[in-house]
Amino acid sequence: MCGPVALHPNEKKTQVKQIVSSETGLLPIPLAISPVSSKVTGMSNDQFNDLTSLATYLPSRRSGRPRNMVAPGPSDAQIAEIVILAMRTPDHGKLAPWRVASVATDQRALLARGFTEAYRKEKPDAGRLELEGLEAMAHEAPTLLVLLSSPVASTKIPLWEQELSCGAFAMNILHATHAMGFVGGWITGWPAYNDDVRDLFGSAPEKIAGFLYIGTSNAELSERPRPELENILSFWTPVVPE
Ligand SMILES: Cc1cc2nc3c(=O)[nH]c(=O)nc-3n(C[C@H](O)[C@H](O)[C@H](O)COP(=O)(O)O)c2cc1C
Numbered sequence: 001m002c003g004p005v006a007l008h009p010n011e012k013k014t015q016v017k018q019i020v021s022s023e024t025g026l027l028p029i030p031l032a033i034s035p036v037s038s039k040v041t042g043m044s045n046d047q048f049n050d051l052t053s054l055a056t057y058l059p060s061r062r063s064g065r066p067r068n069m070v071a072p073g074p075s076d077a078q079i080a081e082i083v084i085l086a087m088r089t090p091d092h093g094k095l096a097p098w099r100v101a102s103v104a105t106d107q108r109a110l111l112a113r114g115f116t117e118a119y120r121k122e123k124p125d126a127g128r129l130e131l132e133g134l135e136a137m138a139h140e141a142p143t144l145l146v147l148l149s150s151p152v153a154s155t156k157i158p159l160w161e162q163e164l165s166c167g168a169f170a171m172n173i174l175h176a177t178h179a180m181g182f183v184g185g186w187i188t189g190w191p192a193y194n195d196d197v198r199d200l201f202g203s204a205p206e207k208i209a210g211f212l213y214i215g216t217s218n219a220e221l222s223e224r225p226r227p228e229l230e231n232i233l234s235f236w237t238p239v240v241p242e
Helices: 054-060 076-086 105-122 128-139 159-179 195-199
Strands: 098-102 143-149 183-187 207-217
Touching: 076 098, 076 143, 076 159, 098 159, 105 128, 105 195, 143 159, 159 183, 159 207, 195 207
Parallel strands: none
Antiparallel strands: 098 143, 143 207, 183 207
């Protein structure tokens, strides 16, 4: 069922009106696409995450900086829809070797305490600035999803493949976030590699694959350098044995 016409703050720049497709506010992206432009660099500031179509979104996709993310962020129902969409991720063996924990605003102080206690334990001489950085990391953005790689041991599917699937799941969370008109960002940093922090959310052999921040950017997105195509793509020309 279609809801009212809605303009999310992130879309003001493009003035593209989107029909809300569900009560959670997912913006439909037309799938009848024209060929994707090969020019994905040199974007101007107002062209990022252009939801006009899939063909405009993919070459304009850009993450936001968590420290620049403000309200509105997704509601709990929208967070659930983002995760449902991301569950459509390639996954050898149908193991779903990934999961997310959403850290609500009123739990962020406890998360900050978990970060700083773990850091002090590892680095007893921690300086004030380091600890303030961790405090900030726990409080940034309206929504914070902790992404866990949760590999299944009792399977012949290699761990590497399960971790690859987790990375793809993270990318799909970003896509779903952007499709809903918000901006997302994927950060690791020191807490992602600390077992005490991991234990706040899970247990070995799980690993924190990242902190996924979601909100509305209060700063213009800007382009970052992209690799040269010739360093990434080659057309294999094997030497044919005589
Ligand atoms: C697994 C992973 C971890 C990352 N961790 C950090 C980080 O700790 N700090 C940071 O500034 N960027 C980090 N980044 C990069 C950010 O996601 C960065 O915003 C990224 O360059 C955005 O590029 P995009 O606009 O193409 O998505 C990480 C990226 C990945 C994939």
